[in-house]
Amino acid sequence: MPITSMNPALFAVFALTTIILSLKALFLGAATAATRGKLKSFLNAEDAAWLSGAHVDPDPEIVARIGRTHRNDLENLLLFAVCGLLYVLAGGSALAGFIYCGAFLVARTLHTIAYLGRRPMLRRNAYTIGFLVIVAMSLHGGWLIVSNLIG
Amino acid sequence: MPITSMNPALFAVFALTTIILSLKALFLGAATAATRGKLKSFLNAEDAAWLSGAHVDPDPEIVARIGRTHRNDLENLLLFAVCGLLYVLAGGSALAGFIYCGAFLVARTLHTIAYLGRRPMLRRNAYTIGFLVIVAMSLHGGWLIVSNLIG
Amino acid sequence: MPITSMNPALFAVFALTTIILSLKALFLGAATAATRGKLKSFLNAEDAAWLSGAHVDPDPEIVARIGRTHRNDLENLLLFAVCGLLYVLAGGSALAGFIYCGAFLVARTLHTIAYLGRRPMLRRNAYTIGFLVIVAMSLHGGWLIVSNLIG
Numbered sequence: 001m002p003i004t005s006m007n008p009a010l011f012a013v014f015a016l017t018t019i020i021l022s023l024k025a026l027f028l029g030a031a032t033a034a035t036r037g038k039l040k041s042f043l044n045a046e047d048a049a050w051l052s053g054a055h056v057d058p059d060p061e062i063v064a065r066i067g068r069t070h071r072n073d074l075e076n077l078l079l080f081a082v083c084g085l086l087y088v089l090a091g092g093s094a095l096a097g098f099i100y101c102g103a104f105l106v107a108r109t110l111h112t113i114a115y116l117g118r119r120p121m122l123r124r125n126a127y128t129i130g131f132l133v134i135v136a137m138s139l140h141g142g143w144l145i146v147s148n149l150i151g
Numbered sequence: 152m153p154i155t156s157m158n159p160a161l162f163a164v165f166a167l168t169t170i171i172l173s174l175k176a177l178f179l180g181a182a183t184a185a186t187r188g189k190l191k192s193f194l195n196a197e198d199a200a201w202l203s204g205a206h207v208d209p210d211p212e213i214v215a216r217i218g219r220t221h222r223n224d225l226e227n228l229l230l231f232a233v234c235g236l237l238y239v240l241a242g243g244s245a246l247a248g249f250i251y252c253g254a255f256l257v258a259r260t261l262h263t264i265a266y267l268g269r270r271p272m273l274r275r276n277a278y279t280i281g282f283l284v285i286v287a288m289s290l291h292g293g294w295l296i297v298s299n300l301i302g
Numbered sequence: 303m304p305i306t307s308m309n310p311a312l313f314a315v316f317a318l319t320t321i322i323l324s325l326k327a328l329f330l331g332a333a334t335a336a337t338r339g340k341l342k343s344f345l346n347a348e349d350a351a352w353l354s355g356a357h358v359d360p361d362p363e364i365v366a367r368i369g370r371t372h373r374n375d376l377e378n379l380l381l382f383a384v385c386g387l388l389y390v391l392a393g394g395s396a397l398a399g400f401i402y403c404g405a406f407l408v409a410r411t412l413h414t415i416a417y418l419g420r421r422p423m424l425r426r427n428a429y430t431i432g433f434l435v436i437v438a439m440s441l442h443g444g445w446l447i448v449s450n451l452i453g
Binding site for chain 2: 008009011012015016018019020022023025026029030033043044045046047050051070074077078081085
């Protein structure tokens, strides 16, 4: 049964990677709200009335940019967290798992820095590495699960 | 190994909290589609042609509002579900877990009520409580995982 | 304890379904970026400057359409992955689980085909089947978890 072969160190590394990136995404979400407050520009009319600001739609560029960074993070984190957990539960190799987690953590941190800092080449490269990690880990996990099933 | 110390009652409470909030988010998603149909205002040209309505972009305010409520729910539910499952799998304390789950369930329910009912102060407070639950549960889970690993 | 009654074949089928749909969503995400590049129309000013294209906001219709397909996929995949894993961990019946996974896989594949191919009736039906699978699997899983707890 897959569960019993789970590697505790891999679980720990995967969990910490996921927690760190979750907190990063959470703070990006809060940063869109905080930036709206600082600019006194609100997407909801009731917020503008409450906080004596302007009702603007769409968001100002900087808010929209943090929002895009946040959304891109969540889109990729969802797939990493789900496919990664399946990889760990399927008893995936710890060494390969450490590499997936490390590469994803670095790539997604650089992606945030590049998006907020308007560095498009770094952003594309960081996104691509994160993309490749999800593909590799998913195919690796899928292969393992099929092997466990028919092996 | 973390898995074996999972508390069954905590798993149950966490799972039920997550299922209830998933169904809430699912119905908010369906409500955007249903409201477009009721207003005969569609974001896709082919829907407008099919259902004899208007092709509007962006969505009418009420559809956009349900959409924002839905998106905010999913953004927070993703992080709660992922970090919460890691907390449960890591053998987190049941009592603290019950508090995290209860507070998150109440906060996110109030958030939906406040967003749809245009009550900005309640919405901000509910969002903040949900935010703090994710931070606390993630740090608590991360701490536990590090302790398990080196302990 | 729920974990120990997990069915290995159900875990495998659920994991493979989730991995296939994750890769589909991942490629839809990359397709929005690739289509922006092909049309030389970029949402970020720095991309337009870097790649000698136009800075457009909002995205061209075809990019926005792929983006909506992608977003709808992630919204539903999140709920399926989370509630499905809880169903599997709770020791859900394998036969019902196979049906949930098969129906969801077919429905969400058809949804993508219908959205990109502008076929609104097929899109609505595919969406509805995916929606019903999540509702059924969540209620089934929730019922099981309550039964395990009090049983």
